[in-house]
Amino acid sequence: MDIEHHEEPSGKRIAVEIASIDLNFQVFELDTSTPTGGKIAKVAGFNADTHPYVMQWRDDGDLEELRAQEEADLRNGKKFIVAESDGxxxxxxxxxxxxxxxxxxxxxxxxxxxxxxxxxxxxxxxxxxxxxxxxxxxxxxxxxxxxxxxxxxxxVVWELNVQGKKIISVTPVISVADALTRAGFDPDAWIIILKVQGQPKRQLSVGDEIDLRAPGIEKIRLTAKDVSNGEARTAPTREFALLEIDESYLDGLGLHWETRSSDGHRWLIIHGYPVPAGYTAIATTLALMIPPTYPQSEIDMFYAYPALQRATGATIPATEAVQVIGGLPFQRWSRHRGSIVPWNPQRDNVATHLALVESALVKEIGE
Missing domain, CATH: 3.10.20 (Ubiquitin-like (UB roll))
Structure with missing residues (x-):
């Protein structure tokens, strides 16, 4: 490759930028405003034996080959790429x-x-x-x-509903601590429940991660870890036993639950049960009436204390009746199974009835 020299009459030196294929440009000074490809290659440290390939990176974004004897028009751009290449x-x-x-x-x-x-x-x-x-x-x-x-x-971004607040993640895996913090909640102050469509609710710990690519992920529900009047929490009351599958499921929720006999009925009472955003409270004490012949007899309706109200103030139908349980007035939600999917003692239990509870609560706030 022949190297040409065109000296500027004024002796003025022209600054250009030259890079290899990594595009990390460095400034070099030329003694001509019309450098050839050979001139650019030599300034960059190449000689003819290394077969340098020179390209001018024009201001309009195009890359244009510059042959050894071809002069570059610096008005089109002062950036050059030089690489050892034969094509x-x-x-x-x-x-x-x-x-x-x-x-x-x-x-x-x-x-x-x-x-x-x-x-x-x-x-x-x-x-x-x-x-x-x-x-x-x-x-x-x-x-x-x-x-x-x-x-x-x-x-691609992923969304996660954390207690009614939607957060956006640019990564498919998010830590529980990060999700709660970004939603404005103290990760250490809550019992954290992940709801996945078609699966039992699962309690998470602060150190867990959530893969948002997993199908069916719906939301995270939160329940306060400690709501008390300053006294130590007493051991839960177990006045009658539930099915083994029920007790295992309830323990997995991480909520404080009890079985009590009151006013002639048997009650499963779940404290701090999370409710969807859209109500005036984020949790309630939930009660289910457990028939003496359960599971042959179905669990029907559910009860909440204190009474749940929509945040909009709109009335919730079929919740006007009150049931006294342990001296407290529980709001009765008159919600029943239809004839299409009736109670099946071989299949239904507390977990499936809580799914009915969840859907009823969600339906009333239009989620």
Whole structure:
């Protein structure tokens, strides 16, 4: 490669920027305003024996090959890429075709060439395989038998409902502590319940993580860990036994529950039962009447103390009746199974009835 020199009559030196394929540009000074490709290569430390490939990165974003004897017009841009290469590979970035003087390219270089903002994700599109996410630190080997196509898009985000507040995550896995903090709750002050469609509610700990890609994730419900008048919590009352499956399920909720006989009936009482956002309270004491012949006889309706009210003030139908349980006035929710899916003693239990409770509470606030 012959190196040409065109001295400026005034002796003025011209600053240009030169980089290798990593696009980490450095400033060099030239003694001419019309440098050839050979001149640029020599300034960058190449000689003719290394077969340098020179490209001018124009201000309009195009890459233009600059041959050894060809003069560059610095009015079109003062950035140059010099690489040891005997040819180029064809790529497109955001639909714009470019020749690239290497067999591989990094995600960071693609972002710089395409002037793609950090807020957007880059994908490699190939017809014979799924689109591949390209991180800035990734290296993509360019296929020789086609044109590699790179496009950007807004990153995928995930939503999670935390006690009625929706938070957005740009990563598919979020820690429980982060989710609660971002929703404005102290992670250490609550019993944390994850609700997944078609599954029993599951208690989480502060150190757990939630994979938001898992199907059916609906929401996180919170119940205060300690609501008292300053006295120590007494041991729960167990005046009659439930089914083993019931007790195991209730223990898994992490809530304080009791069985009591009062006013001629048997009651399962669940303290601090979480209710959906849209009510004037976030939790209630929930009571279920357990028939003496349960599970052959069904659990019917449910009861809340204190009475639940919509935050809008609108009346909730079929909740006017009051049932006294242990001297306290519980609000009776007259909700019953229909004839399509009647009570089945082989299948139904406390867990399935609490699912009815949950759906009834959600229905009244239109969630």
């Amino acid at each position: 180029t590979n064809r790529i497109t970035i955001e639909g714009e075709a470019r020749d690239w003087p290497a067999d591989e390219i990094s995600g960071e270089t693609i972002r710089k060439l395409g002037r793609i903002s950090a807020e957007r994700s880059i994908y490699l599109e190939r017809t014979d395989e799924p689109d591949r996410l390209v991180e800035d630190g990734d290296i993509v080997k360019i296929k020789k038998d086609g044109v590699e196509q790179f496009r950007s898009s807004k990153p």
